[in-house]
Amino acid sequence: MTKRIAILTALIFVFALSAAPQQRGRPVPTGPAPRLPDGKPDLSGVWTGGGPVADIRQGLAKGESIPLLPEAEKIMKSRQSKDDPEANCLPTGIPRIAPYPWRIVQTPTHIFFLFEGNIHSYRQIFMNVNKHPDDLDPTWYGHSIGHFEGDTLVVDTIGFNDKFWFDFVGHPHTEKLHTIERYTRKDLGTLVNEVTIDDPGAYSKPFKVTFTARFMPGEELMEYICQENEQDSKHIQGPAQNPNENNPLTGRTVR
Amino acid sequence: MRRSLGIFLAAALLLTAAAPAIAHHAFAAEYDADQPVTLKGKVTKFEWTNPHARFYIDVVDAKGVVTNWNLELASPNVLKRNGWSSKILQIGDTVTVEGSRAKDGSKMANAKAVTLANGQRVFSGLQGADAPNAPNPNQ
Numbered sequence: 102m103t104k105r106i107a108i109l110t111a112l113i114f115v116f117a118l119s120a121a122p123q124q125r126g127r128p129v130p131t132g133p134a135p136r137l138p139d140g141k142p143d144l145s146g147v148w149t150g151g152g153p154v155a156d157i158r159q160g161l162a163k164g165e166s167i168p169l170l171p172e173a174e175k176i177m178k179s180r181q182s183k184d185d186p187e188a189n190c191l192p193t194g195i196p197r198i199a200p201y202p203w204r205i206v207q208t209p210t211h212i213f214f215l216f217e218g219n220i221h222s223y224r225q226i227f228m229n230v231n232k233h234p235d236d237l238d239p240t241w242y243g244h245s246i247g248h249f250e251g252d253t254l255v256v257d258t259i260g261f262n263d264k265f266w267f268d269f270v271g272h273p274h275t276e277k278l279h280t281i282e283r284y285t286r287k288d289l290g291t292l293v294n295e296v297t298i299d300d301p302g303a304y305s306k307p308f309k310v311t312f313t314a315r316f317m318p319g320e321e322l323m324e325y326i327c328q329e330n331e332q333d334s335k336h337i338q339g340p341a342q343n344p345n346e347n348n349p350l351t352g353r354t355v356r
Numbered sequence: 357m358r359r360s361l362g363i364f365l366a367a368a369l370l371l372t373a374a375a376p377a378i379a380h381h382a383f384a385a386e387y388d389a390d391q392p393v394t395l396k397g398k399v400t401k402f403e404w405t406n407p408h409a410r411f412y413i414d415v416v417d418a419k420g421v422v423t424n425w426n427l428e429l430a431s432p433n434v435l436k437r438n439g440w441s442s443k444i445l446q447i448g449d450t451v452t453v454e455g456s457r458a459k460d461g462s463k464m465a466n467a468k469a470v471t472l473a474n475g476q477r478v479f480s481g482l483q484g485a486d487a488p489n490a491p492n493p494n495q
Binding site for chain 1 (some may be wrong): 380381382385386403405406407408410426428431432433434436458459460462464
């Protein structure tokens with residue numbers, strides 16, 4: 102009896118700790134990473150996670166810190182949670198990811214990232230182009246070109262606007278942002294995204310963050326139209342870096 | 357066997373209750389986890405909408421004053437994946453809601469658990485933390 106309880110309890114904890122929120126209670130699929138007939142890694146399918154949500158610093162290697170320039174730090178400190186573009190149903194930009202499933206669709210000429218949630222949009226990565234255009238206008242997802250280096254999909258993106266935040270705490274960037282994402286499907290269930298952030302307008306040197314997406318076999322994307330009934334932004338309080346500061350309900354100030 | 361099943365269910369319930377948030381905004385910027393609220397009342401409206409499903413209940417106080425509360429759930433997609441449907445709440449149902457109150461003092465709360473008219477207790481999938489990622493392989 103005791104053994105049975107121990108096994109059941111252990112199983113619950115394994116599921117709870119290993120599964121992303123969208124697939125709680127489901128085991129993470131195991132097995133080798135699949136390949137396309139031409140031998141390239143097959144990244145297609147529905148995924149969850151793979152980028153920052155709450156704080157981009159969660160993706161830093163141990164001991165590393167974010168090399169924020171003073172001007173960028175000032176912007177970050179002034180940001181209020183209510184102004185987070187994502188809370189206002191605007192796109193996450195890159196490398197931020199919304200906490201909803203997304204699908205990779207892989208074709209010889211394009212790779213598409215279809216996002217279920219916030220917002221119900223997509224990214225396109227050009228696989229048949231090896232140079233960014235010279236006359237890019239700033240956009241939320243920028244201009245992405247991709248190629249495979251061995252088993253790693255390398256996505257190079259420029260042409261960003263400066264509107265999106267990297268996370269809930271408001272890490273900023275400028276239109277000089279250049280991202281290099283390196284996606285490696287380590288096994289059937291795991292897609293590691295190592296991102297180099299290079300933005301001389303906001304950070305004194307390039308830095309790297311790593312996030313892991315989990316495969317959701319058998320899952321399909323659902324509709325998610327954020328603008329439908331958005332009521333949160335007018336109730337959201339406090340500075341993005343510390344939303345508990347000057348809480349009017351409790352009179353509490355947390356520093 | 358019955359006892360071990362009971363422990364299993366209790367453990368599963370605890371873990372569900374402690375599950376991370378799924379929201380498009382920082383939970384802590386809108387709701388105060390230190391301001392728990394339990395409300396009982398009749399459902400007046402159920403919005404199966406994005407970015408959050410919401411329902412509204414009339415709560416009657418000791419003096420007979422009726423207050424309508426706006427209660428936030430996760431998104432319909434998260435709820436659907438957790439076994440909810442757009443028909444789980446009907447207008448007129450008496451329900452009990454456990455949640456966290458909005459920081460701005462409005463009659464609004466994030467509903468963590470709802471005890472339905474039939475006595476079943478269900479969780480919204482929207483809780484305190486905000487991290488959907490697997491652990492960082494570098495750390």
